Structure formats: structure tokens, C-alpha cells
Amino acid sequence: xxxxxxxxxxxxxxxxxxxxxxxVAAAMDLFIEKGFAATRLDDVAKRAGVSKxxxxxxxxxxxxxxxxxxxxxxxxxxxxxxxVLASFEGSAEDLLRLILKMWWEEVGATKQAGLTKLVIxxxxxxxxxxxxxxxxxxxxxxxxxSAAMERGIQSGEFRAVNLPYAQRIACAPMVLLMLWKHSxxxxxxxxxxxxEYVATHADMLIHALKARPGEDPGRGDK
Amino acid sequence: xxxxxxxxxxxxxxxxxxxxxxxVAAAMDLFIEKGFAATRLDDVAKRAGVSKxxxxxxxxxxxxxxxxxxxxxxxxxxxxxxxVLASFEGSAEDLLRLILKMWWEEVGATKQAGLTKLVIxxxxxxxxxxxxxxxxxxxxxxxxxSAAMERGIQSGEFRAVNLPYAQRIACAPMVLLMLWKHSxxxxxxxxxxxxEYVATHADMLIHALKARPGEDPGRGDK
Amino acid sequence: xxxxxxxxxxxxxxxxxxxxxxxVAAAMDLFIEKGFAATRLDDVAKRAGVSKxxxxxxxxxxxxxxxxxxxxxxxxxxxxxxxVLASFEGSAEDLLRLILKMWWEEVGATKQAGLTKLVIxxxxxxxxxxxxxxxxxxxxxxxxxSAAMERGIQSGEFRAVNLPYAQRIACAPMVLLMLWKHSxxxxxxxxxxxxEYVATHADMLIHALKARPGEDPGRGDK
Amino acid sequence: xxxxxxxxxxxxxxxxxxxxxxxVAAAMDLFIEKGFAATRLDDVAKRAGVSKxxxxxxxxxxxxxxxxxxxxxxxxxxxxxxxVLASFEGSAEDLLRLILKMWWEEVGATKQAGLTKLVIxxxxxxxxxxxxxxxxxxxxxxxxxSAAMERGIQSGEFRAVNLPYAQRIACAPMVLLMLWKHSxxxxxxxxxxxxEYVATHADMLIHALKARPGEDPGRGDK
DNA sequence: CATGAATGAGGTTTCATTCAT
DNA sequence: GATGAATGAAACCTCATTCAT
Numbered sequence: 014x015x016x017x018x019x020x021x022x023x024x025x026x027x028x029x030x031x032x033x034x035x036x037v038a039a040a041m042d043l044f045i046e047k048g049f050a051a052t053r054l055d056d057v058a059k060r061a062g063v064s065k066x067x068x069x070x071x072x073x074x075x076x077x078x079x080x081x082x083x084x085x086x087x088x089x090x091x092x093x094x095x096x097v098l099a100s101f102e103g104s105a106e107d108l109l110r111l112i113l114k115m116w117w118e119e120v121g122a123t124k125q126a127g128l129t130k131l132v133i134x135x136x137x138x139x140x141x142x143x144x145x146x147x148x149x150x151x152x153x154x155x156x157x158x159s160a161a162m163e164r165g166i167q168s169g170e171f172r173a174v175n176l177p178y179a180q181r182i183a184c185a186p187m188v189l190l191m192l193w194k195h196s197x198x199x200x201x202x203x204x205x206x207x208x209e210y211v212a213t214h215a216d217m218l219i220h221a222l223k224a225r226p227g228e229d230p231g232r233g234d235k
Numbered sequence: 236x237x238x239x240x241x242x243x244x245x246x247x248x249x250x251x252x253x254x255x256x257x258x259v260a261a262a263m264d265l266f267i268e269k270g271f272a273a274t275r276l277d278d279v280a281k282r283a284g285v286s287k288x289x290x291x292x293x294x295x296x297x298x299x300x301x302x303x304x305x306x307x308x309x310x311x312x313x314x315x316x317x318x319v320l321a322s323f324e325g326s327a328e329d330l331l332r333l334i335l336k337m338w339w340e341e342v343g344a345t346k347q348a349g350l351t352k353l354v355i356x357x358x359x360x361x362x363x364x365x366x367x368x369x370x371x372x373x374x375x376x377x378x379x380x381s382a383a384m385e386r387g388i389q390s391g392e393f394r395a396v397n398l399p400y401a402q403r404i405a406c407a408p409m410v411l412l413m414l415w416k417h418s419x420x421x422x423x424x425x426x427x428x429x430x431e432y433v434a435t436h437a438d439m440l441i442h443a444l445k446a447r448p449g450e451d452p453g454r455g456d457k
Numbered sequence: 458x459x460x461x462x463x464x465x466x467x468x469x470x471x472x473x474x475x476x477x478x479x480x481v482a483a484a485m486d487l488f489i490e491k492g493f494a495a496t497r498l499d500d501v502a503k504r505a506g507v508s509k510x511x512x513x514x515x516x517x518x519x520x521x522x523x524x525x526x527x528x529x530x531x532x533x534x535x536x537x538x539x540x541v542l543a544s545f546e547g548s549a550e551d552l553l554r555l556i557l558k559m560w561w562e563e564v565g566a567t568k569q570a571g572l573t574k575l576v577i578x579x580x581x582x583x584x585x586x587x588x589x590x591x592x593x594x595x596x597x598x599x600x601x602x603s604a605a606m607e608r609g610i611q612s613g614e615f616r617a618v619n620l621p622y623a624q625r626i627a628c629a630p631m632v633l634l635m636l637w638k639h640s641x642x643x644x645x646x647x648x649x650x651x652x653e654y655v656a657t658h659a660d661m662l663i664h665a666l667k668a669r670p671g672e673d674p675g676r677g678d679k
Numbered sequence: 680x681x682x683x684x685x686x687x688x689x690x691x692x693x694x695x696x697x698x699x700x701x702x703v704a705a706a707m708d709l710f711i712e713k714g715f716a717a718t719r720l721d722d723v724a725k726r727a728g729v730s731k732x733x734x735x736x737x738x739x740x741x742x743x744x745x746x747x748x749x750x751x752x753x754x755x756x757x758x759x760x761x762x763v764l765a766s767f768e769g770s771a772e773d774l775l776r777l778i779l780k781m782w783w784e785e786v787g788a789t790k791q792a793g794l795t796k797l798v799i800x801x802x803x804x805x806x807x808x809x810x811x812x813x814x815x816x817x818x819x820x821x822x823x824x825s826a827a828m829e830r831g832i833q834s835g836e837f838r839a840v841n842l843p844y845a846q847r848i849a850c851a852p853m854v855l856l857m858l859w860k861h862s863x864x865x866x867x868x869x870x871x872x873x874x875e876y877v878a879t880h881a882d883m884l885i886h887a888l889k890a891r892p893g894e895d896p897g898r899g900d901k
Numbered sequence: 902c903a904t905g906a907a908t909g910a911g912g913t914t915t916c917a918t919t920c921a922t
Numbered sequence: 923g924a925t926g927a928a929t930g931a932a933a934c935c936t937c938a939t940t941c942a943t
Contacts, residue, residue, distance in 0.1 A: 048272070048360060050270075050273065054913065075913070133352060137270060138273055143418060146419075147423045175431070190407075200369070209400055289902085289904070291940080494716030508909060518934085576862075581862070588867060595863070618883065629852040640799045640800075658844075661848055732925050736923070
């Protein structure tokens with residue numbers, strides 16, 4: 014293994030352990046950028062710096078690669094959120110504000126935000142994927158927000174809103190902002206400032222939830 | 236194919252000018268049902284009862300057909316909303332509730348709701364389409380909601396919220412419900428009742444907006 | 458449609474009715490020549506003078522094309538043989554000799570003889586095909602030979618051999634000659650003269666079957 | 680992987696020189712089972728318990744492996760047959776019957792029978808292989824049968840048939856039975872009993888060959 | 902206008918072969 | 923010697939688009 018040999022750089026390199034992650038990362042980038050159908054495996058391979066065939070050493074099919082990308086997406090920030098929920102000791106309002114802030118910072122502002130668009134767009138073509146995403150991502154996110162709201166209701170800080178629906182409505186603007194960032198944001202001039210958006214949402218949400226003496230205490234669970 | 240045979244055949248005849256509309260309708264159905272990439276022009280033609288070649292008499296390409304479908308989608312309900320806005324004379328709260336109700340009934344509950352998902356999903360591949368949708372659909376919807384909220388602020392009925400953002404946040408749950416209906420709704424058991432969802436949203440929104448004596452009047456336009 | 462236009466020869470021509478037959482013929486040639494796996498649809502298309510896509514207008518898959526080729530193969534000569542069997546009025550020996558002669562002339566000497574090799578080679582990969590071939594080709598051929606032998610046994614012209622087996626043994630040399638022609642014949646110098654081969658087989662077969670006064674009349678059906 | 684670990688590991692070790700044989704055996708099994716094209720070297724390696732790369736230490740290519748498998752196939756039974764021929768002292772009829780019996784027991788009934796089908800199927804793609812098989816297997820088998828028949832003719836036990844052809848015709852049913860076993864036998868219900876088949880063939884063959892006083896002595900060598 | 906047979910580029914997937922370790 | 927990750931050239935198949943009829 015002399016210097017001369019080194020100059021002829023090897024046609025390929027062996028990196029078994031690092032590979033799957035790199036491939037998924039490359040695939041995720043392109044799926045997010047172009048959508049599932051418009052992403053060619055050629056391009057995924059090229060971006061990952063491998064040949065097309067290598068993809069099939071680690072994944073059974075294009076769909077399998079998509080699943081891996083989705084799976085990879087949100088587990089970390091969700092886990093973080095759950096930890097915060099468990100240890101937080103302030104008011105429900107502060108907890109809710111914190112969750113929304115983290116949501117944006119750890120998910121919305123990252124490229125993974127694009128996965129949500131992806132899953133929504135492909136849910137009909139891959140119902141199994143949609144179910145997985147629903148169970149592993151949506152449900153967990155909903156539980157986080159639910160728990161924070163429930164805590165406020167229990168303590169009398171919030172009104173007794175119809176939780177299963179109110180929680181969805183609390184999440185909706187966050188999700189839509191993520192979608193916006195990965196759809197219209199690129200092609201329209203008038204852009205949205207996420208900070209301001211999230212702040213306004215938090216304010217309105219708190220305002221909508223706050224219990225006030227002598228007022229209608231909310232719809233409750235119907 | 237002689238004259239005699241001809242006489243027996245044409246029991247009824249297609250109205251020539253109705254064609255493009257039928258083609259767009261067929262395309263819209265399939266685009267919504269399967270997504271852009273997964274829709275084959277063969278199937279569009281079959282559903283419209285014409286040959287594949289006929290599509291190209293009226294549309295330049297598959298993308299062109301998509302544009303036409305998008306264009307067709309929401310003009311009517313938006314127009315209706317604008318008329319209501321112009322003529323409505325009740326309170327801002329009632330106007331806002333009415334707009335949300337109409338949104339769901341005339342758009343969300345119809346199959347066209349699926350177009351929103353479609354546009355979001357394809358926005359990167361067809362920026363021009365995204366721009367069109369933004370200008371012709373989103374902006375108009377935003378203006379409707381904005382106007383209703385503005386009216387309440389002017390009259391002192393609502394707090395002086397940050398309108399450009401507050402209006403987005405008011406719309407978000409509606410949009411997300413439409414997306415839900417065309418994505419996860421099909422593949423997960425736990426379903427959402429749109430009536431309850433919209434009602435909860437309206438209540439929370441009004442609650443968030445209502446001015447109350449001696450309270451912070453809101454963030455205003457910063 | 459003037460002469461000038463004619464010079465620019467059309468990219469393609471419409472020949473819906475003629476096409477399937479041409480495609481099957483081209484496919485059969487190549488399947489016989491190279492085997493199923495080694496035949497590329499590209500080449501089939503090229504030989505048929507069409508594009509690759511055209512194949513898929515008429516056949517669902519490569520396997521489907523193979524089935525069509527097999528189906529096409531022997532129906533005519535078998536039908537002819539059955540007609541001869543029904544109308545022949547000479548001795549059983551003459552009938553048997555005639556059938557063997559026709560077998561060679563109408564099947565063995567034609568390119569379709571190669572189909573037999575094909576089916577045998579692919580029978581494991583396509584059991585359904587093998588079953589079809591067995592039922593529609595082998596069984597019919599066996600019935601022809603069986604009937605001729607049976608006729609001789611009934612009339613006392615032949616010994617009472619174990620018909621189901623004897624008939625297979627009568628066919629075997631014919632089948633093997635077909636296989637030989639499409640396998641070793643091309644690559645070994647020492648060639649076989651089919652005429653002489655068939656004649657020798659006929660003689661030996663008749664000799665084996667002929668009843669002779671005062672002799673063991675054969676094994677019968679065991 | 681330190682020395683300590685090494686000590687525990689090697690409970691048994693492969694005999695280095697046995698390798699090629701194991702590889703060929705694995706390849707033969709799979710070639711017979713699935714055909715040449717449908718056999719993947721991955722599977723061959725897996726069955727042999729080695730890595731894919733190892734195959735290329737012993738064989739240049741897939742074709743080379745096929746050749747080795749073919750080469751391996753019949754040398755032993757052929758050798759046995761030749762020994763029997765040299766030492767047999769009974770009648771020609773008994774010799775012929777013995778050869779057919781051994782053919783079935785030592786070749787036809789074993790899995791190697793499938794090689795014949797393989798070679799026939801691939802003969803066009805690999806003419807060199809076909810030539811090898813012809814020279815090393817077919818010719819030797821033919822010589823065995825020829826010799827037995829020749830012995831009978833010389834002794835007056837058999838008619839003076841056209842030997843080069845008669846011998847082929849004597850072999851054909853045996854070969855076809857082997858092919859049958861590896862093609863249609865698996866996919867059609869109506870199965871053939873090899874014992875009865877071989878017995879019937881032997882009887883008919885002897886009957887066809889036996890000289891009888893006062894009869895046509897056969898066609899001779901034309 | 903309308904048809905639908907034909908096209909052919911381009912997609913995913915496979916697998917014999919290579920070669921750094 | 924042995925490994926198995928990596929390669930890349932095809933292979934089959936799809937489908938938006940064209941154009942002779």
C-alpha cells in the first residue's frame with residue numbers, strides 16, 4: 014500500500030456501519046425536496062456518493078427507503094418533548110408555550126419538517142406508512158399537547174375545553190406552518206416570520222384557554 | 236360504416252363545449268384520489284369516456300390538466316364567501332362563525348378539499364402552479380377571514396390582534412382538517428367529527444379574539 | 458398524402474390485427490434460438506420491427522409472450538394428425554408409420570420443434586405453462602399414437618403391449634430427435650439424418666409390436 | 680477478536696481441498712432445481728456456506744461453474760457401465776437389460792438426471808459446453824449401448840439393425856424419462872412409474888432386436 | 902374533431918463480477 | 923485464502939406524448 018497506489022483512488026470504500034444512515038439522509042433530502050415519485054434513486058445514490066445498486070444492499074425498495082426516512086424523522090424531538098413534559102414544574106401556560114417553542118425550534122425549523130408534507134401527500138399510496146406515522150408521530154405529539162392542556166384544566170388555570178378537539182386545533186397552526194415552509198414559502202414573495210407566527214399562535218391559544226372568573230367555563234367534553 | 240348504419244347509431248350526442256369540463260372533472264377526481272404522479276392519463280381518459288389522444292386536443296400536458304383542475308376547484312365557494320362578506324350585516328363574531336361554517340360545508344366537505352393536499356404536495360415540482368394557487372385561492376381566503384376579523388377590531392368587538400398572523404392561525408385548523416380528511420382519515424380508525432371540530436375551533440377563536448373590558452387589548456400589528 | 462410526404466417514412470404504422478401474430482412469431486424465433494431468459498424484449502421488438510412498448514400493448518409480460526408462443530406452436534399439426542387418425546382406413550402399421558412421418562415433417566422439421574426444448578427447460582419456472590403444454594400438446598400427441606397402437610391391438614395386428622407405457626416409448630425417439638436438432642445438432646460435427654432416424658425407429662417399433670403366431674403376446678396392461 | 684477468543688472458536692475446521700467439490704455440489708443442486716439463469720450465485724454461495732467472493736477463487740465465472748457441475752455429473756456411472764461391459768459374460772439381451780437397469784438406478788433416479796435437461800436447455804448459449812457434454816457423456820453412453828447391441832448382432836442373437844441409429848433409439852426413452860422427471864413430473868398429476876417404463880422399454884427393444892429364424896434380418900448399416 | 906396504436910425515454914430492480922480489507 | 927460491500931450494466935416494464943388515420 015504505497016503512495017502511488019493511493020493516488021488511484023479506490024473505486025469504492027467499505028463503510029458498512031455508516032452507510033444506511035447516509036443513504037437515508039440522502040433519500041430524505043430528496044424526498045422532501047421533490048416528493049416521492051419525482052425522486053429518482055439515481056439521484057439518491059449520487060447524493061449519497063454510492064452506486065444505485067448499493068441502495069439495494071440496505072433497502073428492499075424505494076418504498077422501504079421512504080419508510081426508513083419517515084421513521085428516522087421525529088423520534089428525537091418527540092422524545093425530548095416527552096422528557097420536558099415529565100419534568101416541567103411551572104404553570105400550564107408556560108408549559109404550553111414551551112412546547113410550541115420547542116416544536117418550532119426542533120422540528121419546524123429543521124428540514125425534517127418536510128416529512129410531514131411527504132407523508133400527507135403519499136398517505137393514499139402507502140396507507141401502511143400513514144398508519145405508522147399516525148401512531149408513532151401524530152399520536153405522540155397530540156399526547157404532549159393534550160397533557161399540557163389537561164394539566165391547566167385540572168389546576169383551574171384553563172377552561173374545560175373539549176380536549177380531543179381543542180388539542181388538534183392547538184396543533185394545527187404549527188403543522189400548517191411546517192407545510193407552508195415546504196410548499197408556498199419558496200415560490201411566493203410575501204413570506205411569513207415563524208417567530209411572530211408562533212408567538213401570535215401561542216398568545217391566541219392561551220387567550221382562548223385561560224379561565225376567567227365569572228365566565229363560561231367552556232364546552233367541556235360536550 | 237355506411238349511411239344506413241349511421242342512422243341507427245347516434246341516439247344522443249355529446250355537447251362539444253362540455254368536453255373540457257368533463258375532462259377536468261375526471262382528472263380532478265383521479266388527481267385527488269391518487270395524487271398527481273400516480274394518476275395515469277389513460278385512466279383520466281377512460282373515466283371521461285374519451286380516448287387518450289382527445290386529452291391533448293384540450294390540454295398541452297399532464298401538468299396543464301392539473302392546473303386546470305386546480306383553477307376549477309375553489310372559485311365558486313370563494314365567490315360565494317366574498318358575496319356574503321359584502322352583504323353581511325350582523326356582528327363580527329357571527330360573520331366569522333358563518334365564514335367558517337361555509338368553508339366547511341362548501342369546500343371542506345366536498346371532494347375539492349383534496350386539491351389543497353395536491354397543491355401542497357406538488358408545489359415544489361410546479362412552482363408556477365403554487366404561485367397561482369397562492370394568489371387565486373389562498374390570498375382570497377385570507378382576505379375573507381381578514382376582513383371579518385378587521386371588522387370586529389374596528390368595531391371594538393375584537394382585540395387588536397396581529398392581523399396578518401392571526402388570520403393565518405384562524406385558517407390553519409380549517410385547512411388541516413381538509414388535509415386530514417384526505418390523508419389519515421382513510422387509514423386510521425379514530426376519526427374526527429368535522430362538526431365538532433369546526434365548532435370547537437370557532438369557539439376557541441372567538442374566545443381568543445373577544446375584547447374584554449380592562450384587559451390587554453392584544454398585540455396589534457406589533 | 459403526396460409523394461413528398463411518403464418519402465419521410467412514417468415513424469410507425471398502424472396494423473392492429475397483424476401485430477400480435479408478428480410479435481409472437483418474432484418472440485418464438487428468439488425464444489427458440491436463445492432460450493427464455495437470454496431473450497431480451499428489446500430484441501424481440503427489434504425483430505418484429507416495433508418498439509419495446511408496443512409489446513406491452515398486446516402482452517402483459519414476457520411470460521405472457523412465452524405462453525402465447527407456446528400456445529401458437531403445435532395446434533395445427535395436431536389437428537391435422539387427429540383428422541388423419543379419424544379418416545385413415547389402412548392397417549395399423551401403415552397408420553403408425555404415417556403418423557411418425559407426419560410428426561417429423563410437420564413438427565420436427567419446422568422451427569417449432571424448438572418449443573419443446575423451451576417448455577422442458579422452463580417447466581420449473583413456469584409450472585402453469587408446463588401444465589398447459591402437457592394438457593394441450595403432450596396429451597393430444599399421446600392420444601394419437603395410443604389410438605393407432607390400440608387399433609392394431611384390437612385387430613390382432615399388434616401384440617397386447619402395456620399401452621400407456623408403450624406409447625410413451627414410441628414417442629420418445631421422436632421427441633428426442635427434435636431436442637437434438639435444437640441442441641447438439643448445431644455444435645457437433647457428427648450429424649444425424651432425420652429420415653434415416655425416423656425410418657429406423659418406425660421399423661424397430663413395428664418389429665416390437667407385430668404379433669407373430671405362436672409367440673408371447675406381450676405384457677398387456679400388466 | 681483477540682487470541683483468547685480464537686481459542687474458543689474453531690471447534691472444527693474445513694478441509695481446504697474439499698472446497699471446490701462442495702461449491703460444485705451446491706451449484707449443481709441449484710442449477711438442476713432452478714435452471715442456469717434463475718440460479719443466483721448468492722444462493723450457491725449461501726448453500727455452500729461460503730461467501731460469494733469465494734466462488735471466484737475457484738471458478739472464473741458462472742459459466743465455468745456450470746461446466747464444472749456438468750463435468751462432475753456422470754463420470755462415475757459411466758465408468759461403472761464401462762467396467763460392466765468389459766466383464767459381462769452373459770447374453771447380449773441380458774447385457775442390454777442390465778445396462779438399462781443401471782442407467783436408471785445410477786443416473787435416472789438420482790438428481791444428476793437434471794443435468795441433462797440443463798445441458799439441452801443451455802446448449803445454444805454455451806456451445807462449448809454442449810460439445811464437451813456430447814463428447815464426454817453422450818458418446819460414452821452411446822458406445823455402451825452400441826457395444827451391447829453389436830455383441831448381439833455378432834453372435835446372431837440380434838438382427839442386423841442400423842446400429843448408429845438403432846442405438847440412439849434405444850437410448851431415447853431413457854433420456855426422455857430423465858427429462859420428464861425434471862420437468863412435467865412435478866406439475867402434472869398423472870405420473871409415470873419408472874420401473875414399469877424401463878421394463879416396457881426393455882421388452883420392446885429386445886423384441887425389436889431379436890433375430891427370428893426365417894425373418895428379415897434387419898436393415899443393417901444401410 | 903376524435904381516435905388509439907405506437908413510441909421511446911426513463912424508471913426501478915437484479916445480479917454477475919470486482920477488490921479493498 | 924476468504925470476505926462481502928460495492929459496482930454498474932442491463933433487464934423488464936411504464937406511461938406521457940405523438941400522429942396517421
